[in-house]
Amino acid sequence: MSGAALPAAPALPRMDRTQLIVWAMALLPIVVLCVFYFYPLMRVLTISVTEPEFGLGNYRDIFTSSAVRRVVQTTLWICVVSSVVSLFFGYLLAYAIVHAAPSWQSWMLLAVLLSFWVSVLIRTFSWIALLQTRGLVNETLQVIGLIDEPIRFIRNPFGVILGMVHYMIPYAVLPLMANMRTIDTRYVPAARGLGASPFGAFWRVFLPLSLPGLISASILVFIFSIGFYITPALLGGGRSTMVAEYIALQVNETLAWGQGTALASSMLILVFAMLVVLGRIVKFRTMFGAA
Amino acid sequence: MTRQHPLPSAATLSPIPLQQEGLSMTQPDTAASGLTIQRLVKQYGETYALKDVSLEIPAGSFTTLLGPSGSGKTTLLMSIAGFTRPETGRILAGGRDITGLPPEKREFGMVFQGYALFPHLTVAGNVGFALKLRRRSRSEIATRVAAALDLVQLSHLADRYPRQLSGGQQQRVALARALVFEPGVLLLDEPLSALDKSLRADLQWELKALHARLGVTFVYVTHDQEEALSMSDQIAIIRAGEVVQSGAPAELYDRPKTHFIADFLGRSNYVEGTVARRDGRPVIEAAGQLVPVPECAAVPAAGRPAILAIRPEKITVRPDDGQGPGLPGRLSAWSYLGATISCRVATDLGEFHVHLPTWQAAFEPQPGQALRLDWPPEAGRIVRDDR
Numbered sequence: 001m002s003g004a005a006l007p008a009a010p011a012l013p014r015m016d017r018t019q020l021i022v023w024a025m026a027l028l029p030i031v032v033l034c035v036f037y038f039y040p041l042m043r044v045l046t047i048s049v050t051e052p053e054f055g056l057g058n059y060r061d062i063f064t065s066s067a068v069r070r071v072v073q074t075t076l077w078i079c080v081v082s083s084v085v086s087l088f089f090g091y092l093l094a095y096a097i098v099h100a101a102p103s104w105q106s107w108m109l110l111a112v113l114l115s116f117w118v119s120v121l122i123r124t125f126s127w128i129a130l131l132q133t134r135g136l137v138n139e140t141l142q143v144i145g146l147i148d149e150p151i152r153f154i155r156n157p158f159g160v161i162l163g164m165v166h167y168m169i170p171y172a173v174l175p176l177m178a179n180m181r182t183i184d185t186r187y188v189p190a191a192r193g194l195g196a197s198p199f200g201a202f203w204r205v206f207l208p209l210s211l212p213g214l215i216s217a218s219i220l221v222f223i224f225s226i227g228f229y230i231t232p233a234l235l236g237g238g239r240s241t242m243v244a245e246y247i248a249l250q251v252n253e254t255l256a257w258g259q260g261t262a263l264a265s266s267m268l269i270l271v272f273a274m275l276v277v278l279g280r281i282v283k284f285r286t287m288f289g290a291a
Numbered sequence: 292m293t294r295q296h297p298l299p300s301a302a303t304l305s306p307i308p309l310q311q312e313g314l315s316m317t318q319p320d321t322a323a324s325g326l327t328i329q330r331l332v333k334q335y336g337e338t339y340a341l342k343d344v345s346l347e348i349p350a351g352s353f354t355t356l357l358g359p360s361g362s363g364k365t366t367l368l369m370s371i372a373g374f375t376r377p378e379t380g381r382i383l384a385g386g387r388d389i390t391g392l393p394p395e396k397r398e399f400g401m402v403f404q405g406y407a408l409f410p411h412l413t414v415a416g417n418v419g420f421a422l423k424l425r426r427r428s429r430s431e432i433a434t435r436v437a438a439a440l441d442l443v444q445l446s447h448l449a450d451r452y453p454r455q456l457s458g459g460q461q462q463r464v465a466l467a468r469a470l471v472f473e474p475g476v477l478l479l480d481e482p483l484s485a486l487d488k489s490l491r492a493d494l495q496w497e498l499k500a501l502h503a504r505l506g507v508t509f510v511y512v513t514h515d516q517e518e519a520l521s522m523s524d525q526i527a528i529i530r531a532g533e534v535v536q537s538g539a540p541a542e543l544y545d546r547p548k549t550h551f552i553a554d555f556l557g558r559s560n561y562v563e564g565t566v567a568r569r570d571g572r573p574v575i576e577a578a579g580q581l582v583p584v585p586e587c588a589a590v591p592a593a594g595r596p597a598i599l600a601i602r603p604e605k606i607t608v609r610p611d612d613g614q615g616p617g618l619p620g621r622l623s624a625w626s627y628l629g630a631t632i633s634c635r636v637a638t639d640l641g642e643f644h645v646h647l648p649t650w651q652a653a654f655e656p657q658p659g660q661a662l663r664l665d666w667p668p669e670a671g672r673i674v675r676d677d678r
Contacts, residue, residue: 186407189374192394193401193478194421194468200395204420208411 044261051258058262068246068263075242078157078232079225082164086221087214089165090172094213097173098180109177112170120167124234127163128154155237163231168224172217179213212281219278223271243267323508324385324475325350326371331380333366333532340366341377342532348525350385350475353502353509355519358529359555365480367529368512372478373397384476400469400477400507405485406461408453414440414464415449421472439467442501459490466501476508483518495521516556520544528552535677544602548589549677553600560606560643562599562671566591575599578639580618583668590673598674604646605670608634608662610654617663618643625656636662 048058062068097108115123130136131153138150153159183206191201229244236242241249243263250260326348333341340363348354356364369375371382373394381390389397408417415436422432440446443463453461462482469477482498483491499522502509513519519526520540527537528551536548547553550561564577566584573584575597584590584599591597611619620638627649634645634656643664654660 184405184407186403186405187409189394190401190403190407190409191420192374193372193399193403195395195398195424195472197395198393200424204424205409205411209409 045265047257048261048265051261058258059266061259062262062266065259071241071243071246074157074240075226078160078164078240078242079222082161082168083218083222083225085161086165086168086172086225087218090169090176090217090221091210091214093169094173094176094180098177112173115166115170120230123166124163124231127159127166127235131159131162154235155239157236157240159235159237160228160232160240160242163235164225164228167228167231168221171224172221175217175220176210176213179210179216183209215281216278219274219281223274226267226271322473322475323351323506325352325508326476326510327381327383327386328367328371329381329383331367331370331377331382333363333370333375333377339363339532341370341380344380344529344532344534346527346534346537348508348510350508351506352524353499353511353522354525354527355511355513355523356529357513357516357519357526357556360514362529363532364512364514364529366532368478368480368510371476371510372399372401398472398474400472400474402462402465402469402477402479402482404480404482406453406465406482408461408464408468410453412452413449414445414451414453414456417453417464418467418471420468425472435471436467439471442470443467458486459494462486462494466498470505470507474507476510479509479511481513482511484513484515491518498522520556526556528555530555545672547600547672547674549675550598550600551677553672553674558603558644559600560603560641562601562640564597564599566593566595566597568593580639582618582640582671584671584673585669587673589675596676598676599671600674601666601671603633603644604631606643606645606664606666608636608645608647608654608664611661611663615663617665620662620664622656622658622660622662632656636664638664 049056051058093108093112097105097112100108128135132138133150133152135153137153138147141147142150153162187205187209188201191205192198196204227244228242229248232240232242233245233248236245247260247263247267250256250263326346328344328346328348331341331344332339344363344367346367356367358364366375370377373389373392373396377390381388383389384397384399409420412420418439419432419436422435427435436449437446440449443466445460445463445467448456448460448464453464456464462485465482479498483494486494495518498509502522511519511522523540525537526540526543528535528543530551536543536552543552543556547556547559553559553561562575562577562582564575564582567574567576567581569581573586573590573593574581575584576582582599584597609617618638618640620636620643623635623637623642625632625634630649631646632649634647636643636645645664654662
């Protein structure tokens with residue numbers, strides 16, 4: 001940056017001026033974050049210990065309420081299943097992309113990332129259009145005579161898991177790919193040369209070496225899965241209520257703000273705890289392939 | 292096939308035999324298999340990585356595939372290993388056709404460039420990998436891993452991980468890992484290229500001694516001609532997907548068939564001119580000089596162009612006294628290399644490189660000094676022009 005434009009500037013040393021500009025540029029985002037993010041967050045935490053009365057009563061209720069227990073159970077098994085399925089497909093995709101010819105790699109990656117550009121809402125409604133009882137899939141299957149009655153694809157846990165997996169696969173692919181790229185391409189041939197079958201080489205060499213990627217991808221995907229709101233609400237048809245939907249219900253419908261915010265805060269703490277564990281396993285910078 | 296060469300211990304290995312027992316390829320009690328490569332062709336798109344390569348690799352020999360990078364030598368090794376499937380041609384091991392076999396069914400040991408040691412396994416885990424796959428008993432694995440590590444003198448590092456080892460140590464682990472299941476053939480892909488020069492020289496001796504001990508067929512890929520000359524029983528020089536010439540190192544060095552080989556394996560001076568006959572003996576006429584040529588089948592008919600290659604160390608130099616035979620020239624540069632003096636001499640036939648043993652140099656080098664170069668006619672070789 002040339003100093004000619006600012007004749008008064010020489011009073012300040014060059015280094016300080018650069019720092020000043022950096023701080024000025026950072027000021028606006030900091031203010032925005034404080035007003036629209038940290039303040040509401042503090043409010044949520046405050047409400048959870050003050051409504052309806054001061055104390056940890058709301059948190060105690062989480063452990064005693066049978067409704068909460070049911071919701072947490074549903075959330076947990078749906079999240080575990082959808083995470084495992086996402087990891088499975090994510091692993092296959094990442095493996096295929098990393099081992100594809102370089103000219104193909106960027107196209108394959110683009111195809112995976114394309115889904116980021118479509119909003120969750122649109123994707124969820126697309127699934128409904130495809131899978132409802134009078135949707136494209138059921139009508140087609142009936143016309144070609146494979147089924148007589150329409151299959152219930154949605155408004156059940158299957159629909160929820162389908163929608164969630166669709167959303168989470170790219171989040172599984174990215175950390176897995178970043179990890180697989182670091183695995184020397186000679187390891188598998190080396191194992192083959194020593195007598196391993198193609199699967200044996202994968203099982204004994206490639207899989208163990210991709211474990212760090214698998215662990216970071218699974219924590220990341222699981223954290224994502226806990227927070228799903230629109231997908232379970234629309235594809236679950238009210239039958240498999242998950243935590244996020246339940247919180248919205250408490251806040252919007254039953255106006256049990258204390259209960260809702262306590263649950264929200266507990267989730268936040270849980271996610272932070274998982275992030276701490278994740279941070280011990282991998283460096284965040286390398287997780288998405290940053291240098 | 293039964294393989295029974297027991298891995299000797301380091302104690303029996305330590306006095307490294309300085310003199311190889313001739314070029315005899317018959318070794319006692321080996322189960323090494325020979326390889327026959329018949330007319331291999333491998334194409335990548337439009338370019339041929341291998342075009343019609345045939346080569347006989349005798350059982351128990353140390354055969355080096357030597358060539359510049361991109362010549363196809365690694366493709367040839369990978370075809371032998373089973374990682375590359377040639378379009379046409381066959382590979383036989385001990386008379387058995389293995390062309391269609393996957394790598395794990397070929398039972399060849401392989402040392403990769405950069406070693407490819409498994410980072411999640413210890414040294415012992417790496418070395419025992421092949422035995423574990425073969426479902427050997429735990430005690431057998433332990434004994435054999437210990438013997439293999441002993442062979443490469445790394446027993447004390449069995450519990451380390453590859454990243455904790457130096458380059459030379461990693462190289463030895465890779466060797467032990469490839470030899471532990473007693474393969475009849477060991478394939479080595481530029482195993483020394485990542486090491487510094489002095490270590491490389493040491494490991495060359497060790498590899499050669501190991502080969503002599505085990506009697507296993509070694510197929511060694513390198514682009515380093517000194518490495519090839521110092522270790523091999525047989526060198527196959529590969530260029531642009533073809534074996535240009537194969538034979539014992541001395542044969543290739545002393546009797547190169549083409550300009551490329553004379554240039555790639557060591558250095559050469561070249562005299563280019565037209566063949567003529569003087570007193571019934573062949574000569575090359577170039578720039579008004581008549582250079583005698585050894586009588587051999589490669590000499591073209593009189594009037595045809597020819598190239599004569601002369602090794603720099605076969606030329607003698609004396610101060611020019613204006614008399615006697617020899618090619619006059621002037622010393623343009625020299626450098627003292629300890630054992631030898633390397634001279635550049637400007638002559639009517641172009642610049643000549645001459646290597647003189649220091650103790651034989653019969654003159655004090657002076658810039659621009661008038662010299663006479665001479666060599667016996669047998670020192671020259673007519674080479675085919677394949678530039």
